[in-house]
Structures are given as C-alpha cells and as structure tokens.
Amino acid sequence: MRSFTASPAAMLPLMLLQLAGQTGADVTCVPVPSPFPTYQQLPDQSTMPDPFLPLKYTTIDSEGFSAADVMAGKGQHRVQTREEWYKCRQPEILQMLQEYQYGYYPDHSQETVTATRSGNTVSISVTAGGKTGKFKATVTLPTGASASKPAPVVINIGGMQNAPYLSAGIAVVGFDYTSVAADSNSKTGAFWDVYKGRDIGVLTAWAWGFHRTLDGLNQTVPEIDSTRVGVTGCSRLGKGALAAGLFDERITVTMPMSSGVQGMGPYRYHAMSGQDETLENSKSGAGWWSDSKLGTFVNHAENLPYDAHTIGAAIAPRALIIDQGTGDQFTNSKATALVVYPAAKVVYDWLGVGDKIGMSVRSGAHCDMSGFTAVLPFVEKIFFNTTPTHDYNNLGTYGAPLTADYPWATAVPKAA
Numbered sequence: 001m002r003s004f005t006a007s008p009a010a011m012l013p014l015m016l017l018q019l020a021g022q023t024g025a026d027v028t029c030v031p032v033p034s035p036f037p038t039y040q041q042l043p044d045q046s047t048m049p050d051p052f053l054p055l056k057y058t059t060i061d062s063e064g065f066s067a068a069d070v071m072a073g074k075g076q077h078r079v080q081t082r083e084e085w086y087k088c089r090q091p092e093i094l095q096m097l098q099e100y101q102y103g104y105y106p107d108h109s110q111e112t113v114t115a116t117r118s119g120n121t122v123s124i125s126v127t128a129g130g131k132t133g134k135f136k137a138t139v140t141l142p143t144g145a146s147a148s149k150p151a152p153v154v155i156n157i158g159g160m161q162n163a164p165y166l167s168a169g170i171a172v173v174g175f176d177y178t179s180v181a182a183d184s185n186s187k188t189g190a191f192w193d194v195y196k197g198r199d200i201g202v203l204t205a206w207a208w209g210f211h212r213t214l215d216g217l218n219q220t221v222p223e224i225d226s227t228r229v230g231v232t233g234c235s236r237l238g239k240g241a242l243a244a245g246l247f248d249e250r251i252t253v254t255m256p257m258s259s260g261v262q263g264m265g266p267y268r269y270h271a272m273s274g275q276d277e278t279l280e281n282s283k284s285g286a287g288w289w290s291d292s293k294l295g296t297f298v299n300h301a302e303n304l305p306y307d308a309h310t311i312g313a314a315i316a317p318r319a320l321i322i323d324q325g326t327g328d329q330f331t332n333s334k335a336t337a338l339v340v341y342p343a344a345k346v347v348y349d350w351l352g353v354g355d356k357i358g359m360s361v362r363s364g365a366h367c368d369m370s371g372f373t374a375v376l377p378f379v380e381k382i383f384f385n386t387t388p389t390h391d392y393n394n395l396g397t398y399g400a401p402l403t404a405d406y407p408w409a410t411a412v413p414k415a416a
C-alpha cells in the first residue's frame, strides 16, 4: 500500500480506536491473495458484493459455498469489528482496487514536491527517480481568508460553480487536468513525465494531480487550511475526484458529480437509467482511465469482487457526498441512488459514521452546475459543523433503496 500505510494520516482510524481503548494487537488479518485471483477464479455475483468478506474467501470452491451464499453474506471469515475493518479490510480494498482497476498509485515518499506562488497561481514541480513533472493550479480565495483565519478549500478539475462556495467562506482551487494527464492514450502531462511506462489509469494520474496540488497549497498558500479539503469534478472528472478521495487520507470530503461507471455508477444494475455506461463501453471508449487489468473483466463484470459501493465504503470514516441528476440518463443516477449509495451507507453506519455519507438526488441533467449548490450544505456541515436543511438520505422521486440488490446487508456483523 506504499504511501497510504506509511503515512501518519493513514494510521489515524487505527490510532483513534486505540485511544478508545481497543488495541490492535490481537487482530490478525486474512492475507490478501497473491497473486490476485483472475475473473475465472471469482464467483459470478449478480448482486453487489459483500464488503465485509475478505477477497481470499470471495470464492465458491474452497468450502462448498455457492455464489448465492457469498452474495447473501454467508461467506466465511467476514470482518467482525471496526478495528478489523480499518486494519485489514480497508487496506485490502485499497490494494484490490489498485490491482483490478486503478493501477498502483506511485510511492509518494519517493517524491520531492516544490511549489512557488505568484499571485493566485501556484506552480508545482514533482521529482522522482530523476524525472520531473510540472503543472499549475489557480487559487480563488474567499473574502476574509488570511493566514490567521485560513479557509477550507475545494479543489476541482473541469470547473465548478465557484460563487456559492466563495460566499460560504470556502476557497476554490482548480488545475488543468490535461496538463497532469491527457484524457487519451497519449501518456502526456506532468504525471507521465515522471511515471511513463507504468500500468496506471488516467483517473489515478488525475488523483495524483489533486494530491500534489494540495502539497503545493500547503507550502505556499497560508490563507488555505490544508486540513479541510474537498475534491470534485463531474463525469469522467468525477471518477477522478473519487479516486482522489480514495487514495489520500488528507481529503476531508469527496464530491463525485454525475460520475458513472468507474465512479459511483455500478458495474452491475447498469441498465436502470436507460443509456448508460458499462464496464464494456467505458473500456472500449476510454480504456486509458484504468489499468490494463480491468480489461480482463470485460464481459465478466459480475465476476468483479467489488462494485462502486465498495469504493465508497473504503473512504469511510471520511466524508463522501454523491451527486446525481434525475435528468441524467448517461450515468445511471437511479442505480447510484437506490443501490450504490445505500449499500455504501450500510458500511458507514456500521462504522458509526453514517452522517458522513450523503446522496444528493437533484433535478437537472448530466453535469448540471446546480449539482454544486445541491451538495454545498453537506460540504458546509463537514467544514463548519453546520446543520444542513436538506436531508441527504432522501432519495427524492426515486423512492426507497433496493435492498434485495445488496442482500448481505441483512447479515451485517453484530459486534462493531
């Protein structure tokens, strides 16, 4: 897990548990399979996979379990405690997602990041292994932000609705994602200047851009509070923002907008909103978003041992607010709201942080800018501890969660 387990921030959940009197000494993790199983070695799961089940036991042949048992939460050696989740399962999910989808995030401890500021522009330079990549970020500060009263920040790619955030006292920072990694197979941009040749998806490269931007802000913009940080983007950039939230524990609130497959749209249940993304069409249309391993699951998406809810759950205990428009037929808003969100929330609830995940179901279309206003009260709650008037557990016109699509939720481990 390289930078994650090595960084002090990554140890935070465990340290908090230790402070609460639960020691980590007696937790033994089920080993992560090595090599990772291929799609042929994994059960075909037509419902959303059980997030509590270690990968080693996501199997139908070792002890006579059927795929139905695995899906229903009857698999063996499921995680039983929060401590086990943070010490064993969350790191396993991060590793599994890098293996099957994102590619392995570069080892940040091997990087040297330098930044300079000129007015509202921060120039960032990252050197590793004798290679250097450079890009710039643009800072917009809210009125009154100062080194003695620093503002929280939302870092975005692709543009967002700045005004309501600035009015709320939140800084907005953007960077040109194409200068970090082109949205193509060309492998150009700052990330590839350092890491060309690695089997890493462009979503991970964009995530790295968010993180190195935060490094640069921390070094040069004292008017920004680098401990209160949101990340956002829409559509493919929402997939990138999700990756940014997943791979760095400094991200306080992750805000994927209209993000679809490889974001908060499921690989399963992909036909619920008319025309939508699938593993197959996302790999054929933009194969560079992920590593090459994900391609081995094309036409076998139901053999993936995870789905979008697993990605969301791995972000806990940090905040996650998901935005989808009911007029968006492209990114399966309905399945995100009725299947992915409630399945991820089961884990957040179980971890005792159910108020840190929210679903914004709004009217409007794909990447409608109104999405940014729709999630703002949730973001303010996280940054300022205010009470939002909107109920982010209300799925609007979509109605109630489709609980049969994540059947393991009726067998959630008792001891938490």
Ligand SMILES: *[C@@H]1O[C@H](CO)[C@@H](O)[C@H](O)[C@H]1NC(C)=O
Pocket (backbone or CB within 6 Å): 214, 215, 218, 219, 226, 227, 250
């Ligand atoms: C900011 O930089 C300081 C000094 O290097 C470091 O201790 C701190 O962890 C950094 N904070 C963030 C949010 O990166």
